[in-house]
Amino acid sequence: MAGLELKSLRKSYGEVEVIKGVDLSVEHGEFVVFVGPSGCGKSTLLRMIAGLEDISGGELFIGDKLCNAVEPRDRGIAMVFQSYALYPHMTVYDNVGFGLKLAKTPKDERDRKIREAARILQMEHLLDRKPGQLSGGQRQRVAIGRAIVRKPEVFLFDEPLSNLDAALRVDMRMELSKLHHNLGATMVYVTHDQVEAMTLADKIVVLNAGVVQQVGSPIELYQCPANLFVAGFIGSPKMNFVPVTIESVGAGTVTIVGKDMSPITVPAQTSGLQPGDEVTLGIRPHALDASQSGAIVGRVQLVERLGNETIVSLQLPSKADWLVVLDGDRQLRIGNSLALDFAPASAIIFDSSGLARHPAPQALGE
């Protein structure tokens, strides 16, 4: 039974600070996903938890134990690597049992545990093979088997699905989700794929440049991103942004106007906002709908018809490129103009420092 507690955790390589004070607490049994662009420090953070990177500052607790200086093997963790790191000269059986062998687990107990792990992962028929004889998905399974056989308190996954093809990735994602459900262990998972993050996580930690941008459930992050970065990172296709100017400030609303649109009143948290302020309007592609009387008009650049929905790439008069996802199959001509409308409540205003101005909860409910 172990959660995690990170207290202003820092990591620097010489002068360069890559993790700039991360505070995070993970409950036992939670599935936490670190997500962010390449180089944001998510893997480094995971490796600090694993004990593969020294901690430059702050405290790391696994369960109740301060683990800053504890050897990886004594942290009660297991890790699945992006490359799987299966020893090519050992059979699957030996790979899975390697940790147990090092721990001098008696042979019959070891055998029982290896077969148990193989049964959970449905890979009993692979035990005698060497990693070189396995497909990517099978190797992935063995790597997970090597982790679960040790019954760790915390599982660490470093981009485990990134070497698999798209279809297999979806399958393995579901299997990981099931595995988490069955084992009930704490899992920390690193990915740059926000879809993986959305589908797997109980809690997502969005990182950028070594700083936590937001922590929350997937839906929280989708509906109420804290800032421009999270708004742009979570959600697929990406949120559309356009610079606008505040025309007037009302009670819990602002009226905005911009090159690309006629004045619209949207709910927002208004404190500190004044008419004339430059702000950013964010609208998700799914929140837009075609409408004759729409406030935003753009020129159709590209149409992707997926059958159940149609993804339209639009260019606004200000040359901003927007994506719109329309329900069902729409036949649109490239070059034609398309008028769009959206529910004011679905729009998010970001102030000049990039912070989201979500309206107070009652305004959201309206």
Next chain:
Amino acid sequence: MTAIMQTGAPTAAKAVPVLKRRSPYPAWFFLPAAIIYGLLFLLPTLASLYFSLTRWTLFNSTFIGLDNFAQFMREPFLVKGLINTVIYAVITSGLKVVLGLALAVLLTSQIAARGYLRSVVFFPVLVSTVGVGITFTVLMHPTQGMINEGLALLGIDGPGWLVDPNLALFSVALVDVWKGVGLATVIYIAGIVAIPQDYYEAARIDGSTIWQSFLYVTLPLCRPATVTVIILSFIGGLRTFDLIWAMTRGGPGFASDTIASVIYKQYQAGFYGLSTAGNVVLFVLIAVLVIPLTMWLNRREGHE
């Protein structure tokens, strides 16, 4: 659909012979190397096979069948030479594997002055063998050599490195290892550096100690380097000549004679046909020992 298949089939049928017929074009690239190889390697090899069957005075040769071989085999010190050659090859290649691996592990770890130490270890490889031989002959002098003088300071009565018949061959082998271990180390360094760091990290998380990481990760995964070092140094050991000649000339007596030095002595004595026959014997000996060894090592490797 059928139309596509019908049109597709004849093209496919045509394409196969085109693929199979070899164009002469690549041969032109092969030719220069083939000429050089033929002139400098194949021709002399075949010629030496012929001359080994003759009584040869460099200017004329008489065919005498297998007499040279028969005579070579009757040489009193030949058996001693054969045994010495194998002992020498086994000792030098064994030590080069062990020391080369140990040095490579040391020189790939986080130690100070790593680059400098790598050059130091490799440096003897670049020095002339004869120079090394002469230097060590001086150092190993039983009474005035620096080695024994150093040992005397510690109160140890140093042995007669090169003058004791029981020791001479081993002393030369040690010098050979000193000179050649740099190459083995470089091969091992390349092998160790190529092992992905993930394996060590996975082992560390699994609770492996440094020694266990070496045993279960480094050692098996640098196997290709081990095979290369064994084969190269074993062949090198079997055909060793220059160091032996520079240090002991096969002596004292025939105590450190190897096949190559036996052959050279025949050659010096003007028995060209005989010494050529000796070379053929050496060639066969190397082939007989090394081919099965290579097959065995590579089969184990392929098995993994």
